[in-house]
């Protein structure tokens with residue numbers, strides 16, 4: 001099988017003309033894989049453009065999900081290949097996010113199958129080492145008071161998880177959840193502003209991205225705001241807990257420093 005892509009958590013192999021296997025790195029928690037499997041099916045059934053899920057496999061003690069092969073290019077790759085069209089791609093990213101957030105999780109049994117945004121964030125914040133117990137408690141209490149939502153949120157929406165082809169597909173539902181779109185947008189904004197590409201990405205791509213990330217973030221957020229009913233302050237209020245939760249992820253120290261200043265700035269504004 002030919003490897004067609006790799007990310008932090010998995011490698012993607014082409015299995016046939018119609019299917020790929022997303023093979024997780026060994027040691028990746030099995031519950032997370034079954035959640036991605038289940039949630040991708042659920043969001044597909046709501047009509048959200050995602051790959052069809054065909055099944056689970058185990059290969060050399062690694063677990064994989066078999067997905068429909070989608071003929072397209074990640075939006076991140078398109079940004080790198082056509083830097084002059086960057087604004088158009090940032091607008092496209094925002095449009096796709098607005099489209100996603102129109103989907104409500106059905107109030108009946110649907111809700112129970114989705115992780116809840118505030119619970120996921122609280123659990124991640126609990127696991128962060130770099131915050132003191134007092135800081136964590138203050139952030140958790142603040143999070144508790146933020147408005148709930150009943151929309152489908154992706155949890156890790158960035159240009160490498162969007163595939164452009166005959167349609168615009170959203171990939172990688174490991175962190176899919178029900179919640180308030182404002183929180184989902186706050187995370188995308190933090191990723192665009194401070195996020196680091198995986199080590200495997202070529203250096204020239206990383207450098208290119210550094211030069212344009214502010215512009216990309218600005219265009220994305222401004223377009224999202226014009227197309228949705230949210231105001232910037234409603235998104236801003238999620239930045240502190242979202243940044244705190246992201247500190248749990250395995251990310252470089254430089255990015256953590258940036259997130260800590262986002263947290264500190266808002267923490268003292270509030271107190």
Ligand SMILES: Nc1ncnc2c1ncn2[C@@H]1O[C@H](COP(=O)(O)OP(=O)(O)OP(=O)(O)O)[C@@H](O)[C@H]1O
Pocket residue numbers: 004005006007008009010011012020022051067068069070071072074160161163171172173
């Ligand atoms: N169904 C698919 N059809 C075609 N290409 C795919 C498909 N699924 C994934 N890919 C390719 O593989 C890349 C990585 O997939 P995915 O985002 O699901 O995993 P991951 O990146 O390992 O996760 P993480 O974002 O945690 O690093 C995508 O950006 C895309 O290029």
Ligand SMILES: [Mg+2]
Pocket residue numbers: 007160161172
């Ligand atoms: Mg990915």
